[in-house]
Amino acid sequence: MSEELTNQVKELIIESLRLDGYSSSDIDTEAPLFGEGLGLDSIDALQLVVGLEKNFGVVVPDAVVGGQVFQSVRTMAEYIAEKRPDY
Amino acid sequence: MSLVCFMFPGQPLACDAALPDDIDFADIAGLVKCRTGLDLKSFGRSSESNYSNQVMLQLLGSAMSLYRLRNMRKTGRQPDVVAEHSMGIYAALAACGSLPEAEVLELTWRIGNCLAGMGKNQRFAFGCVAGLTLGKLLGIADNNRVYLANHNTSRHFLLSGQLEAIESAIAEATSQKAFSTKIFPSIAPLHSPLITELEDQLQLIFSDYSYQKPHCPLMDHLEQKYLAADELAGFMLSELSRPVYWEKTFRALQFSGVESFLEIGMGDSLKKYNRWIEMEPSPGNPT
Numbered sequence A: 001m002s003e004e005l006t007n008q009v010k011e012l013i014i015e016s017l018r019l020d021g022y023s024s025s026d027i028d029t030e031a032p033l034f035g036e037g038l039g040l041d042s043i044d045a046l047q048l049v050v051g052l053e054k055n056f057g058v059v060v061p062d063a064v065v066g067g068q069v070f071q072s073v074r075t076m077a078e079y080i081a082e083k084r085p086d087y
Numbered sequence B: 001m002s003l004v005c006f007m008f009p010g011q012p013l014a015c016d017a018a019l020p021d022d023i024d025f026a027d028i029a030g031l032v033k034c035r036t037g038l039d040l041k042s043f044g045r046s047s048e049s050n051y052s053n054q055v056m057l058q059l060l061g062s063a064m065s066l067y068r069l070r071n072m073r074k075t076g077r078q079p080d081v082v083a084e085h086s087m088g089i090y091a092a093l094a095a096c097g098s099l100p101e102a103e104v105l106e107l108t109w110r111i112g113n114c115l116a117g118m119g120k121n122q123r124f125a126f127g128c129v130a131g132l133t134l135g136k137l138l139g140i141a142d143n144n145r146v147y148l149a150n151h152n153t154s155r156h157f158l159l160s161g162q163l164e165a166i167e168s169a170i171a172e173a174t175s176q177k178a179f180s181t182k183i184f185p186s187i188a189p190l191h192s193p194l195i196t197e198l199e200d201q202l203q204l205i206f207s208d209y210s211y212q213k214p215h216c217p218l219m220d221h222l223e224q225k226y227l228a229a230d231e232l233a234g235f236m237l238s239e240l241s242r243p244v245y246w247e248k249t250f251r252a253l254q255f256s257g258v259e260s261f262l263e264i265g266m267g268d269s270l271k272k273y274n275r276w277i278e279m280e281p282s283p284g285n286p287t
Helices: A003-016 A042-056 A063-069 A073-083 B023-036 B051-074 B088-095 B101-120 B134-144 B163-175 B193-206 B229-239 B246-255 B269-279
Strands: B003-008 B081-084 B124-130 B147-151 B156-162 B180-186 B258-263
Touching (some): A003 A042, A042 B124, B003 B051, B088 B101, B134 B163, B258 B269
Parallel strands (some): B003 B258
Antiparallel strands (some): B124 B180
């Protein structure tokens, strides 16, 4: 998994969730996205599902998969890399 | 001209944040104590879902909105337009000068207590569903005899009804691959026709207050019209038994020239709904 992909995921999160004032360096690759960390909720998660599909062509089919994918920036990037090896 | 809208969210479904500790919140808590006898500051992070806690959550929602409104006023911010979601209407009345703060809090508490009467012998709940389309959601509601309570965006909905029916509806939504689902206890089947059994009692409460003419436009979430003083009581009664149409309301506000939306209350759900709605093409402007 490349650092470039990790940064692309962080940019996706910032853009999709309109995290004004955030830059990629403000988001910890390993930190939980929900609860502590960025404190995202289910509304944010659905927004990220759309963002992943639109920006990477990767589908998160249901909540079970979503729960695994949206644990952290790293798990999101790993999921993209698994589904789209060209990234 | 770019307009600023103050949006007042509805009742929080849970309280997971620390309450403010300053003179304004203490003052508002004092108004709550004076008008209701309840100690807002003792309401912590209890996970209990008993009826008194549910009424307290409603009260806390109004109190926090009034607190945020005070903060906005201190910074010189004033709304050009006011919008409300569900029970956010009560605090919205203070923003428009239609009711004083103390009466807003008292009204919230009285309505909460009246609604709680329904829950003495029956159990009710809300079901949050995200990810399904409206068509699928309405099918699930019909199948399980529950009601659409909030149409927040094209993919974010709230169902209302009896607890067992909501549990069944949520199970069906999950089986249909809803992206997320959650059940919250409720004192009453808010925003559903089941509320009409309380109509006479609720009407008496709403008619106890003298509503002043709103000094800035107040948009309702049912018809997206601006409310006049003599329409307020009727609207508040009607909205308790009908769904909240937030997506339509947001689009109507945008159409009327609002570009800046500030959420005045607990959380940021409305801001997030708006973000979703803005991502999608408007039905009248498919490009």
